[in-house]
Amino acid sequence: MIRLRKPKIVVLGAGYGGLMAVTRLQKMIGVNEADLTLVNKNDYHYETTWLHEASAGTLHHDKARYQVKDVIDNSRVKFVKETVVSIKKDEKKIVLANGELEYDYLVISLGSHPETFGIKGLKEYAFGITNINAARQLREHIEYQFATYNTEEVKRDQRLAIVVGGAGFTGIEFLGELANRVPELCREYDVDHKKVRIICVEAAPTALPGFDPELVEYAVNHLERKGVEFKIGTAIKECVEDGIIVAKDDVMEEIKADTVVWAAGVRGNSIVEEAGFENMRGRVKVDSYLRAPNHEDVFIIGDCSLVINEEINRPYPPTAQIAMQQGITAAKNIAVAVRDQGEMEEFKPDIKGTVASLGEDDAVGMVFGKKVMGTKASFMKKMIDNRALLMVGGAGLVVKKGKFKFF
Amino acid sequence: MIRLRKPKIVVLGAGYGGLMAVTRLQKMIGVNEADLTLVNKNDYHYETTWLHEASAGTLHHDKARYQVKDVIDNSRVKFVKETVVSIKKDEKKIVLANGELEYDYLVISLGSHPETFGIKGLKEYAFGITNINAARQLREHIEYQFATYNTEEVKRDQRLAIVVGGAGFTGIEFLGELANRVPELCREYDVDHKKVRIICVEAAPTALPGFDPELVEYAVNHLERKGVEFKIGTAIKECVEDGIIVAKDDVMEEIKADTVVWAAGVRGNSIVEEAGFENMRGRVKVDSYLRAPNHEDVFIIGDCSLVINEEINRPYPPTAQIAMQQGITAAKNIAVAVRDQGEMEEFKPDIKGTVASLGEDDAVGMVFGKKVMGTKASFMKKMIDNRALLMVGGAGLVVKKGKFKFF
Numbered sequence: 001m002i003r004l005r006k007p008k009i010v011v012l013g014a015g016y017g018g019l020m021a022v023t024r025l026q027k028m029i030g031v032n033e034a035d036l037t038l039v040n041k042n043d044y045h046y047e048t049t050w051l052h053e054a055s056a057g058t059l060h061h062d063k064a065r066y067q068v069k070d071v072i073d074n075s076r077v078k079f080v081k082e083t084v085v086s087i088k089k090d091e092k093k094i095v096l097a098n099g100e101l102e103y104d105y106l107v108i109s110l111g112s113h114p115e116t117f118g119i120k121g122l123k124e125y126a127f128g129i130t131n132i133n134a135a136r137q138l139r140e141h142i143e144y145q146f147a148t149y150n151t152e153e154v155k156r157d158q159r160l161a162i163v164v165g166g167a168g169f170t171g172i173e174f175l176g177e178l179a180n181r182v183p184e185l186c187r188e189y190d191v192d193h194k195k196v197r198i199i200c201v202e203a204a205p206t207a208l209p210g211f212d213p214e215l216v217e218y219a220v221n222h223l224e225r226k227g228v229e230f231k232i233g234t235a236i237k238e239c240v241e242d243g244i245i246v247a248k249d250d251v252m253e254e255i256k257a258d259t260v261v262w263a264a265g266v267r268g269n270s271i272v273e274e275a276g277f278e279n280m281r282g283r284v285k286v287d288s289y290l291r292a293p294n295h296e297d298v299f300i301i302g303d304c305s306l307v308i309n310e311e312i313n314r315p316y317p318p319t320a321q322i323a324m325q326q327g328i329t330a331a332k333n334i335a336v337a338v339r340d341q342g343e344m345e346e347f348k349p350d351i352k353g354t355v356a357s358l359g360e361d362d363a364v365g366m367v368f369g370k371k372v373m374g375t376k377a378s379f380m381k382k383m384i385d386n387r388a389l390l391m392v393g394g395a396g397l398v399v400k401k402g403k404f405k406f407f
Numbered sequence: 408m409i410r411l412r413k414p415k416i417v418v419l420g421a422g423y424g425g426l427m428a429v430t431r432l433q434k435m436i437g438v439n440e441a442d443l444t445l446v447n448k449n450d451y452h453y454e455t456t457w458l459h460e461a462s463a464g465t466l467h468h469d470k471a472r473y474q475v476k477d478v479i480d481n482s483r484v485k486f487v488k489e490t491v492v493s494i495k496k497d498e499k500k501i502v503l504a505n506g507e508l509e510y511d512y513l514v515i516s517l518g519s520h521p522e523t524f525g526i527k528g529l530k531e532y533a534f535g536i537t538n539i540n541a542a543r544q545l546r547e548h549i550e551y552q553f554a555t556y557n558t559e560e561v562k563r564d565q566r567l568a569i570v571v572g573g574a575g576f577t578g579i580e581f582l583g584e585l586a587n588r589v590p591e592l593c594r595e596y597d598v599d600h601k602k603v604r605i606i607c608v609e610a611a612p613t614a615l616p617g618f619d620p621e622l623v624e625y626a627v628n629h630l631e632r633k634g635v636e637f638k639i640g641t642a643i644k645e646c647v648e649d650g651i652i653v654a655k656d657d658v659m660e661e662i663k664a665d666t667v668v669w670a671a672g673v674r675g676n677s678i679v680e681e682a683g684f685e686n687m688r689g690r691v692k693v694d695s696y697l698r699a700p701n702h703e704d705v706f707i708i709g710d711c712s713l714v715i716n717e718e719i720n721r722p723y724p725p726t727a728q729i730a731m732q733q734g735i736t737a738a739k740n741i742a743v744a745v746r747d748q749g750e751m752e753e754f755k756p757d758i759k760g761t762v763a764s765l766g767e768d769d770a771v772g773m774v775f776g777k778k779v780m781g782t783k784a785s786f787m788k789k790m791i792d793n794r795a796l797l798m799v800g801g802a803g804l805v806v807k808k809g810k811f812k813f814f
Contacts, residue, residue, distance in 0.1 A: 107806075112418045133557045133558045134558055136554045137551070137554045137555050137558045137598065139554070140547065140550050140551040140554040140555075141551060141554075143547050144544070144547040144548060144550075144551045147540075147543045147544045147547040147548075148544050148547075149544070150540045151541060151544045190541065278509075367759070
């Protein structure tokens, strides 16, 4: 086969999946084989799985991000700091906020958007913990409420009320950090701890749906001991300026709170929908090689992709673990396509474990098929976090950004 | 003279004046001579003269306060943590938020309130830097604006605009800290420094009125180099939700800013007015022994007192320096009154110097009659701050709370 020009590989997004794909591709593909471009809105990668800490204020956001240029081979990869506006798949073009890019092979790893299920007022009034900007805004909002409480003649206790919508993985992890942060905030701003309320509202009949009941009980007990109130089987009907309206068994209740955090689910990126790929809530059901249907040049990984867990006939949840494994497979398969030799690899998720943190020194989860709780689980969680750093950036990044405060 | 019972000495307020009076009285007055009570709203004393740092975020507010119980002799002084509601001078009673106190000798050292000169909207929309609560609220408000800037699709540059009303002593000191803090905030929240505006509005024809013109020029140049815009001879006509309306030579201008700080003057405490003492803006012109007119049992010191500088026939400005000197004189004179022997001392302010800080390492002022600028002035300023600690709490307090970062 004679090529007229080097093919162009473009990766959109420097999240877990995209960064893993690029760091693998830069090793696999020779400089004469293809051009490699990475597009990302920010010049940094952030640890989505650590944002609950940055949002609560228990970890500085700079610990939860690192520069893209520090982990890519800058002589090999062209990094474009730009916002992706749209994907023109039939013209094989990417429209950026300032400019355009052409591709021969595309990796879409643009991550997720919050899923608000059409609940009125959430977009306007609720805070999210979906990126660095949102995390530090939420942290500062909470601090401002505590700082303002004592300045007012008539004390507004709802300033000290924080509603967390969702007791899933993200909600529980955020609650764990918040429960540890509140005593610090009380000391910092001379606020009586008894005045503070943390209320978790979950529509499902249990916290941590999908987790083993023993682990759920452990997690809920742990958080209740630290002052979290759970309203399980309770749906948020509306978010208003100063709180939420919930319903349980058709009984409506208004909860006054100046901070409402939405931590109850994500959907795929809307750019994927707008590009015209067949999708479900922004997630594209990819083929076994991670390619978009009818588009063999487009690989979709991470939160924008949908992979079915055959055992339970339901999609795998969007996790960093799967995104990174997909990044590796996508890189291999693109190398096969570029060289037009070898065989593509089918994607098979290898779920090593799932551990939900409950704060600095506690956690619950499944690791290699076994239930873990307490400090052991917390240690495992930190190892999982460090492993992600190792896979993308090597030992140097682990030393620089890793978590080593084990006990 | 036969006393039927021990006289009660009550000191209201644990600011510079009150705390100095109490710490002197506890040494001077024997346990059998009088009961000594100190009333203060908070269980801590705060350094009013350091609040510009806590407000800008360059010094943690806990560094700008210390516990009252750490500097008083708790076996000698009864400390009542209470809010003073009113003074019934004819009944010799103090009404507290919860309870009442009787006195034979009273020291009023309740400090100041902001003077807004009737400017519309200031109370509702402007931040102050008058106490610990206000300082940390302002700090958090500014941080929240920076944290929110990048979360918005359409960038609102007025989030990054800070108006400081007043280029007097407090305004200039706050501007010095703010100019140093802004680059830190820009780094922390990924904000372009060029987007930030700091605008100082002063109605008088000069910054730092009363200061030597050479010092004023030095201070203004220093702050302008750091990005502060001065609008001198410009009056704030109104403060609105998203900025201020100013006028210069009858030309009106609207300045959009999400942060407006009022640093342009104080008046005496309104409790003094309501108590029925003859006063000017809450300040009582005391006799040469610091007693209220027609009330020989009431000593008024600090920002609630008015002492005329005969040289220029104008009142001395309300400063920590004068308040502390008054505290010493009031303590001596109360000892004379309690014992009914000796002679009271006339109060003579001894102005050692006035130094306005321009941030961590620069300042301007007069010390022992000489102009000082730059690092030398900054060193002097820190010595003045440390001296106040030494006078109230001894060497131990200086070590614990002093300023030693000289260069």
